[in-house]
Amino acid sequence: MVAEPFPGERAVTDAVVREHKLNELEYEAIQRMLGRAPTLTELGIFSALWSEHCSYKHTKPVLRRFPTEGAQVVQGPGENAGVLRLPDGWAVAFKIESHNHPSAVEPYQGAATGVGGILRDVFTMGARPVALLNSLRLGPLDDPRNRYLFSGIVKGVGDYGNCVGVPTLGGEVVFSSCYSGNPLVNAMAVGLLRESDLATARADGVGNVLLTVGASTGRDGIHGASFASEDLTAESEKRRPQVQVGDPFTEKLLLEASLELIQSGVIVAIQDMGAAGLTSSSAEMAARGGVGVEVDTSLVPTREPGMTPYEIMLSESQERMLVVAEPGQIDAIRAICHKWDLDATPVGRVTDDGVFKVIHEGRVVAAIPGQELVDGCPMYAPPAAESPAMRARRDARPNVTAPPLTQSLELLLDAPTLASKRWVFEQFDSTVRGDSVILPGGDAGVIRVSGTDFGIAVTVDCNARHTLLDPFEGGKGAVAEAARNVACTGARPLGITDCLNFGNPRVPEIFLQFTEACRGISEACVAFNTPVTGGNVSLYNQNPDGAIDPTPTIGMVGLLHDVSKAVPSHFQASGDAVLLLGATRGHLGGSAYWAEVLGCVGGSPPPIDLTAERALQEALIGAADLRLLRSAHDLSDGGFALALAECCIGGPWATHTFGSDVDLGRHADDVDDEAWFFAEDGARAIASCEPVHVAAIQRIAHEQGIACHYLGLVGERGGNLRIVRDGREFAWSADHLRSIHLQAIPRRMAQAPATGEG
Amino acid sequence: MNDRVAVVRFPGTNCEAESLAAVRRAGGEAFVLDYRARSLDGADAVILPGGFSYGDSLRSGAIARFAPIMDAVRTHAAEGGVVVGICNGFQIVCEAGLLPGALMRNAQQRFASRPVDVRIERTTTPCTSHFAPGEVIRVPVAHGEGRYVADPGTLAELEQDGQVLMRYVAVDGTDAPHNPNGSTSDIAGICNAAGNVMGFMPHPERLADEALGSSAGHRIFTSLLSSLTGVSQ
Numbered sequence: 001m002v003a004e005p006f007p008g009e010r011a012v013t014d015a016v017v018r019e020h021k022l023n024e025l026e027y028e029a030i031q032r033m034l035g036r037a038p039t040l041t042e043l044g045i046f047s048a049l050w051s052e053h054c055s056y057k058h059t060k061p062v063l064r065r066f067p068t069e070g071a072q073v074v075q076g077p078g079e080n081a082g083v084l085r086l087p088d089g090w091a092v093a094f095k096i097e098s099h100n101h102p103s104a105v106e107p108y109q110g111a112a113t114g115v116g117g118i119l120r121d122v123f124t125m126g127a128r129p130v131a132l133l134n135s136l137r138l139g140p141l142d143d144p145r146n147r148y149l150f151s152g153i154v155k156g157v158g159d160y161g162n163c164v165g166v167p168t169l170g171g172e173v174v175f176s177s178c179y180s181g182n183p184l185v186n187a188m189a190v191g192l193l194r195e196s197d198l199a200t201a202r203a204d205g206v207g208n209v210l211l212t213v214g215a216s217t218g219r220d221g222i223h224g225a226s227f228a229s230e231d232l233t234a235e236s237e238k239r240r241p242q243v244q245v246g247d248p249f250t251e252k253l254l255l256e257a258s259l260e261l262i263q264s265g266v267i268v269a270i271q272d273m274g275a276a277g278l279t280s281s282s283a284e285m286a287a288r289g290g291v292g293v294e295v296d297t298s299l300v301p302t303r304e305p306g307m308t309p310y311e312i313m314l315s316e317s318q319e320r321m322l323v324v325a326e327p328g329q330i331d332a333i334r335a336i337c338h339k340w341d342l343d344a345t346p347v348g349r350v351t352d353d354g355v356f357k358v359i360h361e362g363r364v365v366a367a368i369p370g371q372e373l374v375d376g377c378p379m380y381a382p383p384a385a386e387s388p389a390m391r392a393r394r395d396a397r398p399n400v401t402a403p404p405l406t407q408s409l410e411l412l413l414d415a416p417t418l419a420s421k422r423w424v425f426e427q428f429d430s431t432v433r434g435d436s437v438i439l440p441g442g443d444a445g446v447i448r449v450s451g452t453d454f455g456i457a458v459t460v461d462c463n464a465r466h467t468l469l470d471p472f473e474g475g476k477g478a479v480a481e482a483a484r485n486v487a488c489t490g491a492r493p494l495g496i497t498d499c500l501n502f503g504n505p506r507v508p509e510i511f512l513q514f515t516e517a518c519r520g521i522s523e524a525c526v527a528f529n530t531p532v533t534g535g536n537v538s539l540y541n542q543n544p545d546g547a548i549d550p551t552p553t554i555g556m557v558g559l560l561h562d563v564s565k566a567v568p569s570h571f572q573a574s575g576d577a578v579l580l581l582g583a584t585r586g587h588l589g590g591s592a593y594w595a596e597v598l599g600c601v602g603g604s605p606p607p608i609d610l611t612a613e614r615a616l617q618e619a620l621i622g623a624a625d626l627r628l629l630r631s632a633h634d635l636s637d638g639g640f641a642l643a644l645a646e647c648c649i650g651g652p653w654a655t656h657t658f659g660s661d662v663d664l665g666r667h668a669d670d671v672d673d674e675a676w677f678f679a680e681d682g683a684r685a686i687a688s689c690e691p692v693h694v695a696a697i698q699r700i701a702h703e704q705g706i707a708c709h710y711l712g713l714v715g716e717r718g719g720n721l722r723i724v725r726d727g728r729e730f731a732w733s734a735d736h737l738r739s740i741h742l743q744a745i746p747r748r749m750a751q752a753p754a755t756g757e758g
Numbered sequence: 759m760n761d762r763v764a765v766v767r768f769p770g771t772n773c774e775a776e777s778l779a780a781v782r783r784a785g786g787e788a789f790v791l792d793y794r795a796r797s798l799d800g801a802d803a804v805i806l807p808g809g810f811s812y813g814d815s816l817r818s819g820a821i822a823r824f825a826p827i828m829d830a831v832r833t834h835a836a837e838g839g840v841v842v843g844i845c846n847g848f849q850i851v852c853e854a855g856l857l858p859g860a861l862m863r864n865a866q867q868r869f870a871s872r873p874v875d876v877r878i879e880r881t882t883t884p885c886t887s888h889f890a891p892g893e894v895i896r897v898p899v900a901h902g903e904g905r906y907v908a909d910p911g912t913l914a915e916l917e918q919d920g921q922v923l924m925r926y927v928a929v930d931g932t933d934a935p936h937n938p939n940g941s942t943s944d945i946a947g948i949c950n951a952a953g954n955v956m957g958f959m960p961h962p963e964r965l966a967d968e969a970l971g972s973s974a975g976h977r978i979f980t981s982l983l984s985s986l987t988g989v990s991q
Binding site for chain 1 (some may be wrong): 769770773776812858872900931933934963966967
């Protein structure tokens with residue numbers, strides 16, 4: 001297997017190898033595989049495919065332990081997106097992915113191209129994207145740099161999805177000092193397809209043609225994959241020119257063209273040119289099909305003359321697809337592309353020798369055994385161990401005097417993490433396509449599957465503070481919270497996708513966080529029958545000040561058989577009964593109350609009881625199916641008091657609030673008031689219903705083996721939120737609480753110009 | 759034969775699905791018309807739907823007005839045919855000179871996606887005849903450039919001639935600003951002097967089905983179809 005350097009390119013010296021982030025062991029493996037030193041083009045290809053981002057070299061053995069099977073699974077991990085079965089021949093494709101490092105240096109484009117990439121992952125499966133979600137995590141808003149990142153990221157996410165025309169149905173925004181300098185942008189896309197239209201990214205058929213479709217190739221994004229595989233440092237700002245630039249207008253055309261190419265049957269396979277561009281798309285498609293490929297980079301349409309094969313293979317220019325087709329279909333493919341004002345260009349072919357070959361102007365500049373290129377990266381099993389700091393955090397307790405409980409609730413509602421995200425949601429189109437049933441701002445978003453009676457519920461969740469304090473319980477808890485949110489709408493959880501955001505895996509404490517969080521996710525997924533269908537790992541979310549809190553974001557999809565039964569999160573009518581489902585134990589460790597009000601990130605988070613969680617889900621689903629519920633809202637961050645306040649405050653655009661009049665009676669009477677209000681014990685939800693349905697709901701709950709306490713009534717519009725406990729009364733004006741909740745983020749964003757200079 | 763409504767698709771249009779569905783739910787026949795077409799293919803009315811035609815390059819609607827189909831749309835309008843521009847479609851009919859004024863960047867400089875309350879100001883147009891005068895409906899908006907502006911003379915004319923079709927209004931208890939974009943005189947939509955060309959920023963087509971929790975926008979489309987009855991055989 002011979003390859004020669006491209007004229008004028010640099011020699012492959014030790015320094016050049018190091019610059020490509022390949023260590024000695026990896027470089028030796030490359031030389032052994034080739035039987036010679038690599039050319040610069042080859043070195044670039046290895047550097048991309050053997051980056052953490054593409055090779056999962058630190059995480060693969062752990063990820064293999066995820067439960068991935070179930071009757072509902074059409075496509076598990078390994079393709080561009082996972083696919084689950086829906087009724088009547090329909091299926092849902094979905095995936096979550098991070099774009100953290102690019103967003104840290106160029107927030108607008110970094111976030112925008114994150115949305116673009118995840119949309120392509122979904123429509124290459126043959127699915128039409130119908131919903132977007134995101135998990136955004138930033139440092140505190142009192143730092144102007146964080147305000148700059150926040151506004152840029154929100155605008156980038158919004159502008160891209162809005163232009164393509166996919167509604168954003170939910171998300172979470174979390175602020176914590178650990179994300180200063182390490183913002184997280186996790187984007188999830190959900191698409192619908194007929195199961196019979198499922199497309200794959202498997203190159204088959206020797207002699208078939210490779211075509212690029214969509215945008216031409218420029219010099220942007222070169223080495224994006226390897227950038228995402230190192231710590232952020234002062235040098236990272238220099239990476240700014242390497243961040244890709246998105247064009248959602250072209251994406252919309254590419255979406256339509258790709259779906260038409262798939263549905264008309266003129267192509268064999270299709271894959272997005274995402275991270276590592278033409279390199280990963282062609283190499284991975286070939287490896288899946290067990291074939292070789294030959295790519296002629298001089299045929300690839302470029303944005304500027306004189307691009308080298310190295311640059312063309314590693315460009316991460318956006319809005320491009322690689323398609324495999326029979327030679328006889330080229331004209332048909334071009335006709336479809338022209339309909340959508342795009343071009344398709346043959347750039348290579350499928351070969352029978354298993355070699356990944358790159359040719360430029362007649363010269364072979366890379367020739368690598370294809371399967372080994374994709375699978376041959378050395379794998380690492382770094383040590384995992386607790387650090388003294390982890391133990392110290394678990395032993396930490398608040399050491400300040402707590403404010404009065406009435407004031408504490410107001411402080412929590414004003415904490416940006418817990419505050420209303422209306423300022424964010426207003427920048428995301430949530431109603432385009434005309435199928436949105438429950439908009440962002442509740443437990444989960446719900447959309448109808450157009451032309452059917454059923455719908456899907458979607459959510460993203462993770463409590464990183466819980467995961468920091470106990471990675472195993474945090475991993476379980478992230479899945480449990482997602483499932484609670486889905487079940488609150490009446491939908492049955494079907495499966496998950498995960499975005500595993502962690503620090504540097506070579507730090508034993510961080511690798512322990514990773515393995516334990518994954519073990520927790522697995523355990524919860526088995527208990528809920530929600531297999532893992534794919535996802536993304538983002539490591540090295542770390543800068544000289546430290547690593548982020550471990551953040552395994554869970555994206556979940558659930559099925560609602562009759563979308564007209566969807567249950568909203570907030571109170572709907574005065575005089576309805578208020579119920580609390582599940583048991584209160586008063587576990588304050590790891591709570592938002594300790595962190596936001598008492599300034600203490602410490603203790604152990606509440607242990608997650610998976611049996612109780614499952615029972616709560618069944619009770620919520622069962623009651624919703626009988627149309628007994630008027631609202632249901634899960635208890636998570638901020639505990640009972642915050643959840644009750646949110647039920648009264650209403651959604652982002654509610655025309656009025658509701659008071660409520662509840663008496664906690666003797667429930668959990670060994671728990672003190674502070675813990676009753678703010679503990680974050682799992683497996684709980686607040687529901688409201690017409691009083692006549694209370695007995696029926698209690699019967700359903702008891703059949704599932706969970707508590708269901710009648711607490712009181714939904715009050716008047718604009719009334720007071722009143723909680724009585726053992727003769728003690730706590731009261732707030734619901735309108736006042738709403739105003740605190742809504743203003744918390746806009747007030748901070750208005751305080752000073754948010755600039756990049758901060 | 760049902761009345762036929764053409765929904766024009768420019769490159770970057772993204773609201774064709776809900777526009778087609780809203781017309782069909784109101785009992786009409788609807789079809790997508792490619793921007794390269796030279797005729798309306800027998801349509802009785804034309805909807806220019808929402809989206810980001812040509813990626814909003816230059817200005818929203820600035821390039822779409824030169825698309826081949828626009829000659830046929832102009833002729834149809836000049837002959838008294840019904841033309842409805844929704845959101846990006848409103849921007850396009852303004853750019854094309856079929857309606858006066860322009861849509862500028864939202865006053866708050868951010869995209870606005872939310873429900874708005876709009877009052878139907880004129881009920882004698884093809885899109886509003888099924889509403890009571892002064893009726894208020896809650897429908898979504900989703901735009902970055904929706905701030906309607908016109909010179910003072912034009913504004914005075916619009917008001918005098920009753921060409922303001924709908925206006926953003928404050929409803930008791932709502933704490934979001936009632937006007938989502940800072941448009942002049944709270945204008946959400948207008949029509950031409952003859953009343954056959956209409957444009958508005960809100961999206962009634964996205965909320966025209968009780969299965970979504972509200973059908974507030976449905977009567978825009980039943981009005982439209984009843985205005986056409988008798989136009990075709």
